[in-house]
Amino acid sequence: MKSQLNEEDYIREFIFELGTEKPSINFRRMLMKKLDMTRSRSVYHPVISPLAWKLIGSGISILVVCVLLFIPDGKESITLVQHLPDFTVLDWNIKLPKLIFPKIHFHTIALKSSVGFMVLAIIAVIFSIKKWRGLTIFN
């Protein structure tokens, strides 16, 4: 009995006939166990949340700005605020306790680093806000 099938047809038929093989009964259970372990291991919870870091960054930035604006550089110099023209909004007679801050002298490198940090913190805050907005749109 001579068949009309060619070599390729036979191979196709035989391989198809052979079908697939079953892995052991525990295969999926073991895999899911591994997956569970990987999942619990890969979820990282930082002690300080990104939001807290951003708040800290913003706080430091504000502090740096305040220092630059309000604390005079030397004995003879005046604060930047004092450069502003005098104007009175209301003549209230409120006596506030006089706070005396110690004079802090920052080194140029420290100042530059603080400004750099401040810029980076602002960028991080902007990107976070954009990301949250994006997530809100998708949800």
Place this chain on the structure above:
Amino acid sequence: MRFREDYYYIDKTLAGDLNAYGLLVQKHEKVAFTLAKRILKNKEEAEEATQDAFLKAYQSLSSFKGNSKFTTWLYKIIYNEALGRIRKNKETTIELDSVCEISSDTTTYLDGLRTLQLLERRSLIQKGLEALKPKEAAALTLFYLEEQSIKEIEVIMNLSSSNIKILLHRGRKSLLEAIQQLTNSELIHLL
């Protein structure tokens, strides 16, 4: 059990539903395992490789853009995982260069093979596939069992279409040679 489209399970998995991934595994585990076993020729190692491949697929599921079929993407991971294990183990595969010359009238031989009982034939084909080189076995399995197109196999195996065609041709020849070697001469004479 009737399964849904792969994308249904992928979306659910990405939303955090691990059970959906379990169903996706259940849907593809047999073919995935078969492919790994045909390459590795060892059940235990094939199971490990398949598990690791599914694990890797889960971890990088978010990077699956859907440009290709999920199975193409999955089989590529399995294929690479299995080949990686072979490289690591440096296992020696059965070289078929030494196999005896194939008889000229292969269709007559294959016709005869067809008359064998199903179980005997399956056992013979299984052994023949086990004797193939890993890449040949992978190409034959993907092309004939999973009916993947040459284009898809190109992606999975990271080879050109001409290389795939050569692999398929060699695979067919090697399989026939292996089966012929496995069947004893009495059977051949009977046919």
